[in-house]
Amino acid sequence: MRDRLLAAEKVKAIAWRDGALHLLDQRALPHQETWLACTDAAAVAQAITSMVVRGAPVIGITAAYGLLLGARQRHAQGGDWLAALEQDFTVLAMARPTAVNLSWALNRMRERLERVKDHVDVLDLLEAEAAAIHESDREANLTMAQLGVDLIRRQQGNLQTVLTHCNTGALATGGFGTALGVIRGAFIEGMIERVYADETRPWLQGSRLTAWELANEGIPVTVNADSAAAHLMKTKGITWVIVGADRITANGDVANKIGTYQLAVTAMHHGVRFMVVAPSSTIDMNLASGEDIPIEERDGRELLEVGGVRVGAEVDAFNPVFDVTPADLIDVIVTEKGVVERPDAAKLAQLMCRKRLH
Amino acid sequence: MRDRLLAAEKVKAIAWRDGALHLLDQRALPHQETWLACTDAAAVAQAITSMVVRGAPVIGITAAYGLLLGARQRHAQGGDWLAALEQDFTVLAMARPTAVNLSWALNRMRERLERVKDHVDVLDLLEAEAAAIHESDREANLTMAQLGVDLIRRQQGNLQTVLTHCNTGALATGGFGTALGVIRGAFIEGMIERVYADETRPWLQGSRLTAWELANEGIPVTVNADSAAAHLMKTKGITWVIVGADRITANGDVANKIGTYQLAVTAMHHGVRFMVVAPSSTIDMNLASGEDIPIEERDGRELLEVGGVRVGAEVDAFNPVFDVTPADLIDVIVTEKGVVERPDAAKLAQLMCRKRLH
Numbered sequence: 092m093r094d095r096l097l098a099a100e101k102v103k104a105i106a107w108r109d110g111a112l113h114l115l116d117q118r119a120l121p122h123q124e125t126w127l128a129c130t131d132a133a134a135v136a137q138a139i140t141s142m143v144v145r146g147a148p149v150i151g152i153t154a155a156y157g158l159l160l161g162a163r164q165r166h167a168q169g170g171d172w173l174a175a176l177e178q179d180f181t182v183l184a185m186a187r188p189t190a191v192n193l194s195w196a197l198n199r200m201r202e203r204l205e206r207v208k209d210h211v212d213v214l215d216l217l218e219a220e221a222a223a224i225h226e227s228d229r230e231a232n233l234t235m236a237q238l239g240v241d242l243i244r245r246q247q248g249n250l251q252t253v254l255t256h257c258n259t260g261a262l263a264t265g266g267f268g269t270a271l272g273v274i275r276g277a278f279i280e281g282m283i284e285r286v287y288a289d290e291t292r293p294w295l296q297g298s299r300l301t302a303w304e305l306a307n308e309g310i311p312v313t314v315n316a317d318s319a320a321a322h323l324m325k326t327k328g329i330t331w332v333i334v335g336a337d338r339i340t341a342n343g344d345v346a347n348k349i350g351t352y353q354l355a356v357t358a359m360h361h362g363v364r365f366m367v368v369a370p371s372s373t374i375d376m377n378l379a380s381g382e383d384i385p386i387e388e389r390d391g392r393e394l395l396e397v398g399g400v401r402v403g404a405e406v407d408a409f410n411p412v413f414d415v416t417p418a419d420l421i422d423v424i425v426t427e428k429g430v431v432e433r434p435d436a437a438k439l440a441q442l443m444c445r446k447r448l449h
Numbered sequence: 450m451r452d453r454l455l456a457a458e459k460v461k462a463i464a465w466r467d468g469a470l471h472l473l474d475q476r477a478l479p480h481q482e483t484w485l486a487c488t489d490a491a492a493v494a495q496a497i498t499s500m501v502v503r504g505a506p507v508i509g510i511t512a513a514y515g516l517l518l519g520a521r522q523r524h525a526q527g528g529d530w531l532a533a534l535e536q537d538f539t540v541l542a543m544a545r546p547t548a549v550n551l552s553w554a555l556n557r558m559r560e561r562l563e564r565v566k567d568h569v570d571v572l573d574l575l576e577a578e579a580a581a582i583h584e585s586d587r588e589a590n591l592t593m594a595q596l597g598v599d600l601i602r603r604q605q606g607n608l609q610t611v612l613t614h615c616n617t618g619a620l621a622t623g624g625f626g627t628a629l630g631v632i633r634g635a636f637i638e639g640m641i642e643r644v645y646a647d648e649t650r651p652w653l654q655g656s657r658l659t660a661w662e663l664a665n666e667g668i669p670v671t672v673n674a675d676s677a678a679a680h681l682m683k684t685k686g687i688t689w690v691i692v693g694a695d696r697i698t699a700n701g702d703v704a705n706k707i708g709t710y711q712l713a714v715t716a717m718h719h720g721v722r723f724m725v726v727a728p729s730s731t732i733d734m735n736l737a738s739g740e741d742i743p744i745e746e747r748d749g750r751e752l753l754e755v756g757g758v759r760v761g762a763e764v765d766a767f768n769p770v771f772d773v774t775p776a777d778l779i780d781v782i783v784t785e786k787g788v789v790e791r792p793d794a795a796k797l798a799q800l801m802c803r804k805r806l807h
Contacts (some may be wrong), residue, residue, distance in 0.1 A: 121762045168571040247607055290752060290761065292650060294672040298753055298761030306764045317651040318675040318708025322772035325710070350676025352683070353715055360714045394672055395656055396650060397755045403648065403656030404479045406664045408672040414680035 092240065093233055095279045096272070101310055102261040104149050105156070107222070110163070112156040114144050117296075120302035128250055129209020132161030132179035139186035139193070142294065147337040147373055148228050151192030154183045155221040158200045162217050176402060188385040189346055189413045190337040191375040196224055225265045230267030231370040231427035239273030239368055239425045240280055243331065246364065250278060250284040250390045251330045254323060257291045257348035258300035259335035259368070269335040269368040271301065273425065278310045285311045287323055291348060293410065318352050324361040332358045336369035336424075343418030344381030345369075345435025349411055355420035367416075368425045376443055381415035388412070450598065451591055453637050454630070455667055464512070468521070471515040475620055479661035485660040490519030490631065492538035497544035497551070500652065505695040505731055507587050509550030512541045516558045520575050531566060546743040547771045548706055552674040554582055556773035586623030588592040589728040590630045596636055596667050597631030597726055601689065604722065607807075608642040611687045612681060615649045615706035616658035617726070619695035627693040627726040630791045633782065636668045643669045645681055649706060651751045651768065660770045675708050682719040690716045691736020694727035694782075701776030701792025702739030704706060707769055713778035725774075726783045734801055739773035743769040747772070784801070 096327060105124075106113040112135060116125040127143055129135045135157030138144055144153050144417055161179030165172035180201065184194055203220040215409050258265075260271035267275055276282045286305055291297035300313045305312040316322060323329055332354050338346040345351070345367050358365045378384060391408030395401060426429045428445045431438045464471040466482075470493060474483040484546060485501055487493045493515030496502055502511050519537030520642035538559065542552055561578040565571050599607060611632055615621075618629035625633055636642045644663055651656035656672045663670040681687055690712050696704040703709070703725050716723045736742060749766030753759060782789045787802045791797045 122759065149742065173536035287767070289651070289676070290766075290795055292648070292676060295760060298764075298766070301763075302764040303762035306762055312764050314749070314761055315686065316675070316707060316768070318647070318711055318751060319769060319772070321711035321714055322707060322769055323767070325772075326516075327767075327797060349674060349680060353711065356679055356718045357711055360718070388546055391672070394674060397756075399755075402653060402755075403672055404658075404661035404664055406656075406670050406672055407662040408648075408656070409645070409677065409681070409685075410674070411677060414677070414683075415590050420466055 092237060092276055092279055096233060096236060096267060099275065100261065100267050101307060103292055104144055104146070104262045104306060105153055107156055112153065112160060114138050114153070114263070116143050117145060117300060118142060120299055130160060131164050132157045132183055135160060136186040138204065145296070147190035147192045147241060147335065148264040148269065148370055149275060150187065150190050151196035151372060152225045152228055153202050154186070154193045154267050155196040155214070155224045157183050158197060159221045163214055166214060183352050187387060192372045194281070195372045199224060205264045212253060228370060231265065232264055232268060232272045234427040235269060235368050235425050236272040236276035238430050239366065240276040242366070242423060242425065242430060243277055243282060244253030247330060251282055252328050253283060253285070253334045254287045254289065254320060254328045254329045255301060256289040256334050256351055256354055258296040258304070259371070260301060260304040262300050262304065263335065265290065268369065270333040271304065273286050273333055273366070273368050275308070275310070281308065285313060287327070287329065287438050288312055288314050289317045289320060289350065290314050290434060306375050320354055321357045324357060324363050329363050330364055331364050331365045333368060334372070335369050336382050337413055339367070339369060339374045340378040340380050340384065341376045341439055342380045342436045343421065343424065344429070345416045345421060346384045346386070346413045347416065348379060349376050350416050352414040352416045355416040359420050364422045366423050366425060367421055371426045371428045371443065372437065373442060374426070384415060386411050387416070450595060450634055450636055454591060454594060454625060454634060454639065456522065457633065458619065458625050459661060459665060462502055462504070462620045463511055465514055465761045465782070469770050470511065470518060472496050472511070473620070474501050475503060476500060476656060478657055481732055487515070488518060489522050490541055490565065492513045494540045494544040500523055503654070504616060505548035505693065505729055506622040506627065507620070508548050509554035509730060510545070510586055510623050512551045512581045513554040513558050515541050516555060517575050517579045519573055524572060532752065545745060547745045550730045554622060554732045557582060583623045586675045586728060590622055590624030590626060592785040593627060593726050593728070594630040594781050596635035597724065598634040598786060598789050599637055600724070600781060601640060605688060608684050609640055609694045610643050610645070611657060612645045612647065612678060612687045612690045613656065614647040614692050614709055614712055616654040616662070618662040620658050620662065622695065626745045627728065628691040630722070631691055631726050633666070633668070641668065644673060644727050645685070645687065646672050647675045647678060648672050648709065674766060678712055678721070682715060682721050685722050689722050689724055691724045691726060694731050695771055696730045696742050697727060697782065698736040699734045699797055700738045700794045701779065701782065701789070701797050703774045703779060704742045704744070704771045705741060705774065706733060707772050708774040710774045713774040717778050723781045724781050724783060725779055726747060729786045729801065732784070732797065732801060740777060742773060744769050744771050744773070762777065
């Protein structure tokens with residue numbers, strides 16, 4: 092399956108070349124493929140904030156390259172460049188609040204920097220670290236796909252009809268995806284009848300990005316309104332809801348795209364199994380429960396406007412872009428370190444004690 | 450409360466004058482107020498199908514006037530005009546499948562016609578019948594508002610934070626609304642702190658119509674993504690979900706705008722009370738349960754396009770525009786004939802035996 096998954100890799104969200112970080116502008120997809128080149132940390136932070144690039148794992152990778160760009164620039168300017176670089180750490184860390192992969196990647200860059208800051212090749216070593224973060228996320232995708240597919244096979248022998256939310260594919264990761272990686276793997280193994288993709292308001296990551304990725308690979312995909320999920324579960328034989336995560340706390344609570352919690356409640360009501368797929372870099376053992384996760388609220392105009400044109404009435408909108416699904420609504424969390432069924436604090440602690448794989 | 454509700458009436462969805470039915474084009478609201486004049490039944494049917502006018506009660510009223518237009522035209526053409534009029538009955542009845550108010554209103558027109566077809570003033574009598582259907586819906590709104598407000602007052606003394614879905618206001622009825630009528634009444638009585646309005650994909654009746662109606666009257670309203678409802682219930686102290694209905698079957702199952710079922714599941718999970726407000730013309734005692742209700746599926750482009758421009762990927766979309774909420778998820782159904790708590794077949798039968806109020 093590994094080789095066939097790698098062979099199916101087509102889309103890339105980011106590319107590091109010629110000393111610049113190139114980002115595919117996901118706001119204009121699927122109808123326009125525009126690449127933006129960032130050459131300093133502030134531009135990278137702005138690209139994260141404005142959702143040129145989105146998806147927890149790839150935000151982490153992007154921030155790592157952003158820090159590298161900062162280091163190159165500060166180093167060239169001379170003086171106390173390490174002190175100046177703190178500004179870049181800060182601006183990148185604040186680019187978006189909910190996905191912990193961002194600070195996780197910056198922490199890895201900081202640890203690396205601490206060890207090599209006096210080294211003559213410090214910039215090369217930082218570049219290698221960013222590349223390693225990128226590559227290990229890709230590897231994590233492969234491992235998670237295998238683990239997720241094994242889980243589905245173990246639970247059910249028949250063809251699966253799967254529902255997913257937001258985009259967790261090649262555009263959201265360093266490889267071919269977390270939840271969407273499992274779905275891709277299951278399709279390659281002949282286990283998928285159809286994928287339903289929630290359109291995922293307000294940014295439509297489902298109808299714009301997930302549907303595009305899956306259709307490009309010939310995986311049968313149908314888009315639906317987010318609010319149709321319960322009706323789908325009742326009438327279309329959905330067997331699994333498979334989603335990604337932006338932050339998982341020590342007790343197994345999961346922050347993910349707004350609507351995930353509602354899906355989990357709905358899946359529980361219908362006896363549909365609920366799988367969360369995320370690399371261990373998404374797990375934040377410093378937070379005891381989901382109540383501690385900062386939930387980003389974005390401008391209400393993202394709901395009330397389309398393409399800068401007001402569609403809704405002249406009122407306020409409440410636009411939380413994530414919500415928290417409590418662990419007790421989740422059947423299984425799949426990470427590259429292993430699988431946690433019916434997650435709780437003890438099982439998460441055990442998982443995170445395992446050998447660091449990346 | 451009645452006088453203050455009537456005083457607050459501002460918006461009208463339809464107007465019968467000068468021998469034509471004038472329809473406010475709800476597709477262009479709130480930014481453009483365009484009235485379309487229909488002078489024959491086919492134009493009225495087309496306006497219903499294309500959602501110039503929408504909302505179960507007002508669809509019924511519109512169809513009644515459409516039939517009147519048909520009768521005037523056929524009568525003027527002479528010959529066996531009653532036979533020719535059957536075409537208009539058919540085209541109007543088929544305009545949309547789910548809301549039963551449409552066939553209910555046509556049946557009332559047919560009954561009236563049967564009684565007066567040989568009368569010299571047959572057209573005047575049909576016009577009076579359409580006007581009576583219109584006026585009795587307005588009266589039903591007033592009664593339901595009072596009953597709904599009494600219910601809320603009985604259950605809770607404190608200020609309410611209410612969540613509603615789609616549009617059930619002046620634009621959807623002959624008066625000021627079903628669910629939105631109850632909310633308006635509760636606001637007038639000082640019982641509403643804030644109304645959250647699901648934006649209601651794909652047509653955005655919530656952010657375009659409900660938010661507009663409420664903001665015009667100074668009722669505090671905030672729009673949210675449909676998928677944020679569970680997060681709202683967990684974090685914003687929602688006390689009631691109040692929605693309308695397109696068809697209620699003999700056992701108390703309720704067809705309403707897609708997403709209503711998901712809201713009901715979510716409300717049950719959070720212990721939030723769930724109220725359905727609909728005139729008795731919405732109750733279809735000929736259908737035993739919600740499984741028998743025809744669920745309209747519309748073109749997937751309504752999800753994938755915005756203003757005729759493709760936003761989503763080049764894939765198919767599943768676009769059911771209604772779903773069915775089983776009776777056991779509903780706390781109370783409010784009609785102008787009375788209130789049914791924890792609805793079931795026996796209680797619905799008892800309700801419908803009461804004196805016909807309209």
